[in-house]
């Protein structure tokens with residue numbers, strides 16, 4: 001089960017009043033050190049500065065333009081245009097970066113939004129492929145997981161180097177990973193950052209960790225087509241050690257895997273992996289709409305919340 005504080009913070013991530021508090025005035029000032037830790041900047045150019053530092057250490061980047069759950073066609077249209085402009089900026093930097101996309105940013109979840117989202121993702125995937133900024137589809141709430149698979153298969157037809165994130169907290173995640181990899185698609189394994197009902201999700205951390213380890217083993221030893229790749233996206237050092245053992249034992253080729261971590265967490269571990277010659281990538285969230293992402297990072301780690309509470313209420 002999620003601890004009550006973590007569950008509370010995940011609920012706050014959807015609260016408009018909490019968003020207003022943390023993104024304006026006093027709340028923003030108090031949260032600032034943590035926001036700066038997790039958010040790579042408000043513009044793509046600020047995030048590019050951060051990406052260059054990683055690039056010098058042999059670490060690739062995945063840019064994630066903050067924003068989710070848009071509600072009007074105009075907002076969605078603006079988001080698509082902004083994404084295409086950012087793809088240009090990222091491509092011109094020539095650092096081999098990818099870009100993460102949340103389907104709710106491009107119409108998914110709106111009335112009749114699935115078709116809109118499909119069209120937008122096709123446009124983004126085509127443009128990204130042309131500019132060498134391949135698409136990574138983020139995993140959102142569990143009720144979108146099946147639809148995300150459908151969108152991914154369409155995107156993968158356009159760009160075979162695209163990837164789909166799959167949450168190991170979800171009970172059917174292992175089948176989804178198998179299905180994608182069998183078709184030559186690529187996956188990013190993540191534990192899962194959302195509050196989910198027990199019917200669809202493992203709620204104990206030990207179950208999520210076990211599913212991650214077993215799915216990882218399946219992905220590495222499963223003899224999937226060579227074009228399928230697996231991104232091991234975790235800061236959990238036990239799972240990273242386990243992945244390293246599996247990779248070594250199986251003689252798993254470097255073209256078929258990479259380690260991914262979020263900017264602001266365990267950068268030393270990512271640098272060490274890159275230094276040992278493993279493919280690595282950092283996920284850089286940027287933009288002004290960082291609030292829900294920020295709250296999910298707080299929810300993962302009680303120490304972050306304690307830091308914030310101390311700043312709010314004095315030492």
Ligand SMILES: Cc1cc2nc3c(=O)[nH]c(=O)nc-3n(C[C@H](O)[C@H](O)[C@H](O)COP(=O)(O)OP(=O)(O)OC[C@H]3O[C@@H](n4cnc5c(N)ncnc54)[C@H](O)[C@@H]3O)c2cc1C
Pocket residue numbers: 137138139140165167190191192193194233234235236237260261262265266282283296297298300301304
């Ligand atoms: C590259 C990448 C992409 C992701 N994409 C998605 C996605 O598309 N959809 C989705 O639902 N989730 C995504 N996530 C988030 C993921 O689901 C987890 O919520 C998050 O990674 C924490 O889990 P963990 O694997 O690090 O393991 P945990 O067991 O939570 O953490 C392991 C250790 O990492 C450190 N750590 C973890 N989180 C934090 C933190 N916030 N602050 C400080 N230290 C921390 C701690 O030392 C902790 O002990 C992504 C994560 C990564 C790394």
